[in-house]
Amino acid sequence: MFLKVDSLVKKYMSGETEFLALNDVSFGMEKGEIGVVLGPSGSGKSTLMNIVGGLENATSGSVKIEENEIAQLNSKALSSYRRSFVGFVFQFYNLIPNLTIRENIEICAHLGKEPLDIDQLIQKVGLEGQATKFPSQLSGGQQQRVAIARALVKNPKLLLCDEPTGALDYKTSKEVLNLFEEINQNFHTTIVMITHNDALQNMAHRIIKIKDGQIKSNKINEHRLPAHDIVW
Amino acid sequence: MVRELKHNLLKNISFVLLIALSIMIIIGFNRSMDIYIATANQLYADYNVEDGQFSIYGSLTKKQEVSMERRFKVVIEENKSIDYALDTTQKAKKESGKDRILRTICSDKDINKPALILGAQLKSEMDVMLDPKFAIANHYAIGDDIIIRDNTFHIVGYGISPDYVYTLKNASDFLNSPETFGVAYVTEKGFEKIDNNEAQSTLYSYQSQDGNILRLKDYLEDHTTLLDFREKDDNSRIKAIFDDANGPKQIATVMGVLLVIIVAFILSISIKNTIRSESQTIGILYAQGFNAKELMGYYMLLPALLVLLGALSGYGGGMLISRPLILMQEAQYSIPFVKLIDSWGLIAVGIVFPMLITLGITFSSLSKALNKTPLSLLHGSHSNNNVSKIEKFFTFKGTNFFTRFRLKDMIRERGSMIALLFGVLLSMMILSTAIYIKDSCQKYVDDLEKNVPFKYLYTFTQQKDLSKYSKKGELSALKNVKINFKEDKKSLVVQGIKPKSEFFNMPLLDELKTNETIASPSLLLKFNLHIGDQLILIDDLDNKEYNVVIKGTATYDYGQYLYTNIKTFNHIFKLHEESYNALVTNQSLDVKEEKLSSLTNKDEMINGVTNLLNMISVMSGILVVVSIVVLMIVIYMLMQMIIDKAKVNISMVKIFGYTPSEVSKLYLRGNFIILVIGFVFAVPAGYSITKGLYGNIMANMQQYISPYIKPVSVLLAFIIMTLGYWGTCFLLKRNLNRVLLTEALKNRE
Numbered sequence: 010m011f012l013k014v015d016s017l018v019k020k021y022m023s024g025e026t027e028f029l030a031l032n033d034v035s036f037g038m039e040k041g042e043i044g045v046v047l048g049p050s051g052s053g054k055s056t057l058m059n060i061v062g063g064l065e066n067a068t069s070g071s072v073k074i075e076e077n078e079i080a081q082l083n084s085k086a087l088s089s090y091r092r093s094f095v096g097f098v099f100q101f102y103n104l105i106p107n108l109t110i111r112e113n114i115e116i117c118a119h120l121g122k123e124p125l126d127i128d129q130l131i132q133k134v135g136l137e138g139q140a141t142k143f144p145s146q147l148s149g150g151q152q153q154r155v156a157i158a159r160a161l162v163k164n165p166k167l168l169l170c171d172e173p174t175g176a177l178d179y180k181t182s183k184e185v186l187n188l189f190e191e192i193n194q195n196f197h198t199t200i201v202m203i204t205h206n207d208a209l210q211n212m213a214h215r216i217i218k219i220k221d222g223q224i225k226s227n228k229i230n231e232h233r234l235p236a237h238d239i240v241w
Numbered sequence: 242m243v244r245e246l247k248h249n250l251l252k253n254i255s256f257v258l259l260i261a262l263s264i265m266i267i268i269g270f271n272r273s274m275d276i277y278i279a280t281a282n283q284l285y286a287d288y289n290v291e292d293g294q295f296s297i298y299g300s301l302t303k304k305q306e307v308s309m310e311r312r313f314k315v316v317i318e319e320n321k322s323i324d325y326a327l328d329t330t331q332k333a334k335k336e337s338g339k340d341r342i343l344r345t346i347c348s349d350k351d352i353n354k355p356a357l358i359l360g361a362q363l364k365s366e367m368d369v370m371l372d373p374k375f376a377i378a379n380h381y382a383i384g385d386d387i388i389i390r391d392n393t394f395h396i397v398g399y400g401i402s403p404d405y406v407y408t409l410k411n412a413s414d415f416l417n418s419p420e421t422f423g424v425a426y427v428t429e430k431g432f433e434k435i436d437n438n439e440a441q442s443t444l445y446s447y448q449s450q451d452g453n454i455l456r457l458k459d460y461l462e463d464h465t466t467l468l469d470f471r472e473k474d475d476n477s478r479i480k481a482i483f484d485d486a487n488g489p490k491q492i493a494t495v496m497g498v499l500l501v502i503i504v505a506f507i508l509s510i511s512i513k514n515t516i517r518s519e520s521q522t523i524g525i526l527y528a529q530g531f532n533a534k535e536l537m538g539y540y541m542l543l544p545a546l547l548v549l550l551g552a553l554s555g556y557g558g559g560m561l562i563s564r565p566l567i568l569m570q571e572a573q574y575s576i577p578f579v580k581l582i583d584s585w586g587l588i589a590v591g592i593v594f595p596m597l598i599t600l601g602i603t604f605s606s607l608s609k610a611l612n613k614t615p616l617s618l619l620h621g622s623h624s625n626n627n628v629s630k631i632e633k634f635f636t637f638k639g640t641n642f643f644t645r646f647r648l649k650d651m652i653r654e655r656g657s658m659i660a661l662l663f664g665v666l667l668s669m670m671i672l673s674t675a676i677y678i679k680d681s682c683q684k685y686v687d688d689l690e691k692n693v694p695f696k697y698l699y700t701f702t703q704q705k706d707l708s709k710y711s712k713k714g715e716l717s718a719l720k721n722v723k724i725n726f727k728e729d730k731k732s733l734v735v736q737g738i739k740p741k742s743e744f745f746n747m748p749l750l751d752e753l754k755t756n757e758t759i760a761s762p763s764l765l766l767k768f769n770l771h772i773g774d775q776l777i778l779i780d781d782l783d784n785k786e787y788n789v790v791i792k793g794t795a796t797y798d799y800g801q802y803l804y805t806n807i808k809t810f811n812h813i814f815k816l817h818e819e820s821y822n823a824l825v826t827n828q829s830l831d832v833k834e835e836k837l838s839s840l841t842n843k844d845e846m847i848n849g850v851t852n853l854l855n856m857i858s859v860m861s862g863i864l865v866v867v868s869i870v871v872l873m874i875v876i877y878m879l880m881q882m883i884i885d886k887a888k889v890n891i892s893m894v895k896i897f898g899y900t901p902s903e904v905s906k907l908y909l910r911g912n913f914i915i916l917v918i919g920f921v922f923a924v925p926a927g928y929s930i931t932k933g934l935y936g937n938i939m940a941n942m943q944q945y946i947s948p949y950i951k952p953v954s955v956l957l958a959f960i961i962m963t964l965g966y967w968g969t970c971f972l973l974k975r976n977l978n979r980v981l982l983t984e985a986l987k988n989r990e
Contacts, residue, residue: 059986085900088895090898091896091897092897093898099986103889103890103893103985105890106627106628107632107650107652108649116894120897141636143626143632143633144626145627146628
């Protein structure tokens with residue numbers, strides 16, 4: 010198993026009240042899979058992504074990436090983990106406004122031991138000729154492509170996407186999803202997508218449903234659809 | 242608002258501190274100097290200060306006095322005094338080993354009446370009132386006895402007359418020396434006991450009723466041998482207290498005002514950032530029905546509170562520091578009282594001015610920001626992605642990524658960078674001025690040994706008195722003249738030196754031709770003169786003018802002097818070829834004070850300047866501390882605002898996996914260059930400020946301290962600045978490390 014989550018628990022303190030965000034979550038993913046984590050607001054999917062992405066520690070349990078345990082690492086080790094293993098794509102792109110497209114990608118290129126070629130990546134995400142433009146000069150979909158390229162440039166083993174199409178219209182969303190599919194096919198990057206859009210499960214290799222901090226189902230998608238065939 | 246205050250506690254404290262510091266400087270210096278100016282004015286009014294004085298060979302008859310008073314609408318009064326070298330057996334001389342001159346003045350007069358500072362008024366003929374500085378320096382207490390000319394006087398009190406507030410031996414002297422010169426006041430009968438009636442000249446004080454002094458002076462020139470005519474504005478004993486007050490006051494006011502403006506600018510940047518980050522909240526409030534006025538009131542409240550707090554603290558602090566500043570002045574001057582004044586003007590400057598400036602700028606920023614539609618405000622946090630033309634223009638191609646990132650960020654935050662540059666420049670100007678002031682004074686003291694090639698320079702009132710001492714030194718000639726400088730007349734001395742002088746080693750002297758002179762370096766600097774300049778020397782006494790040219794720079798510097806050979810000197814002033822009136826010597830001569838028009842004593846000069854240096858060192862130290870505090874606060878505030886604005890981006894790069902040192906490299910590196918730029922400009926600025934300050938203080942003195950800074954002091958200043966910067970960076974790095982990863986994760990639905 011490329012990613013193995015075992016009995017993961019995450020508790021938060023809210024004043025004097027203890028809140029259980031994740032309650033004994035276990036699942037696994039193979040290398041090169043596209044996994045979609047579905048759940049309503051407050052289900053714990055973002056917390057799960059945070060822990061798997063090395064943004065915070067678990068209260069208890071285990072998270073292994075290629076047999077490397079990450080659930081209880083200190084902040085320095087987590088930073089090193091994120092640098093080497095993980096790429097992030099967020100709902101609202103979070104590009105740096107005064108850097109060009111090329112520079113926004115370059116900011117992550119320094120982190121990879123063997124980063125991908127920036128210009129080829131720009132071409133791959135369909136932004137050829139836009140390298141010297143600034144984020145404000147691009148559409149939402151184009152900005153998300155830049156965010157994807159930025160996440161990919163350091164050649165991460167795991168790509169974590171938090172509502173990647175949440176801020177996009179239907180047409181643009183489909184384009185972005187097509188891109189994820191291409192990336193998965195070309196780079197064999199394991200992709201985990203957190204979303205509350207049910208339709209996205211159709212393009213996944215694995216569908217994980219989460220509710221109230223617990224895994225409700227974890228199954229292989231026997232009837233995958235290409236991204237361009239998904240409708241919602 | 243309390244939450245907002247606590248949330249950015251350090252930033253808010255920094256605002257308050259900077260405002261307080263700037264107001265404290267303005268109020269402290271203005272109040273203390275205003276008090277001194279008011280005190281001097283009150284003293285001069287209450288004790289009838291002279292409008293001027295003149296001395297003539299011989300004396301006026303009573304008839305002449307009355308006639309002159311009527312004709313020229315003046316009041317003339319003889320200023321009876323006698324200089325006496327205190328007996329060597331008397332106490333303090335044994336301890337100090339220095340000669341002490343006590344000028345005993347007849348107190349029965351209407352002009353320049355002595356004011357009692359401590360003790361009792363003169364009653365009997367054997368009562369004496371001493372000037373307090375001399376008394377304390379020489380351990381004379383009230384109740385002690387003092388022998389003046391074999392007469393035992395009883396010290397009943399300490400006092401001073403307005404014409405000796407700055408107790409100089411000669412009106413054109415530079416520094417007082419309480420250990421070696423002081424004044425004493427006795428009754429008329431007491432004066433008769435010590436008066437030897439050998440005075441060849443008489444000093445008179447006058448008060449003019451119509452201000453028309455020229456006619457009086459012309460009359461004296463025509464009907465007497467006028468030795469000296471000096472209006473009170475030319476008399477350092479009277480004027481120095483004002484000159485000393487105005488210079489520091491002006492500089493402190495300018496620096497304080499500049500600091501307030503910089504703080505106002507920083508505040509406006511902070512407000513803009515706050516509005517930007519809270520634009521959605523504001524948009525929601527607008528949508529709910531709040532109006533601009535209500536929101537304006539809310540957003541103005543915290544800045545108003547901070548500025549008011551800072552202004553009140555600064556005002557209080559200024560009142561506090563004005564006390565030691567007053568005491569510093571008290572160390573220099575003898576005054577019977579201190580007239581405490583508090584003007585509405587100071588309250589306006591200290592409280593109203595910073596409120597108006599900062600809140601005016603805040604109001605303007607807020608108005609612009611709140612003028613937007615609710616919808617555009619709702620979209621605010623996402624619409625801060627615009628890139629200006631200047632940002633598009635500067636691509637910084639060819640630089641490495643980190644450098645490019647930093648430079649681009651500095652362009653984006655150019656408002657903050659400009660404020661940082663000005664803040665750094667101001668603080669470094671204060672630092673360099675502090676060091677310049679001290680180093681200049683130190684150099685002056687250190688160089689006095691080589692700059693004064695003699696121990697004594699005696700200038701006689703009459704050449705015939707000089708002949709008795711001619712073999713005890715080298716004959717010379719001196720003449721006091723004036724030049725026009727910035728619509729005012731300034732004093733200097735021309736000295737004629739014998740060929741092959743044993744004291745003066747200036748080969749150029751012997752080559753000087755008609756009307757050619759060489760100038761002391763301080764003369765050139767004080768009056769912006771250069772080699773080749775032609776000067777018109779004005780002899781106020783004889784109403785004549787003489788043209789000279791500056792041919793070189795002298796190797797000696799003990800005042801505002803033009804040197805020439807004795808032949809040229811006598812030619813310029815149309816005197817006999819072998820005309821001398823001064824003696825340069827290394828021996829102390831037993832000469833009656835009344836035979837001398839001036840005496841330059843090297844040891845007294847060194848002593849006086851050393852006392853000044855001690856005072857200046859304290860002031861310099863305070864200014865160094867102030868400069869570093871200002872530097873650290875300005876850097877901290879501005880960089881913290883930039884960090885706050887870039888929180889999401891900082892969080893993002895941490896999510897990507899950037900280490901803390903890499904994050905520091907992205908967001909903090911590069912500011913040091915701004916400090917270096919500020920430092921580079923501040924050093925020459927410090928020179929100019931010091932030049933102006935010393936020029937102001939010594940405007941009417943025949944002395945000038947050239948601004949100077951040791952190379953090692955420049956290095957030290959740079960190190961101090963760097964340490965201050967590193968200290969601030971340490972705090973900023975800590976704040977960078979505290980930016981949570983979750984900042985970037987907040988933008989989620």
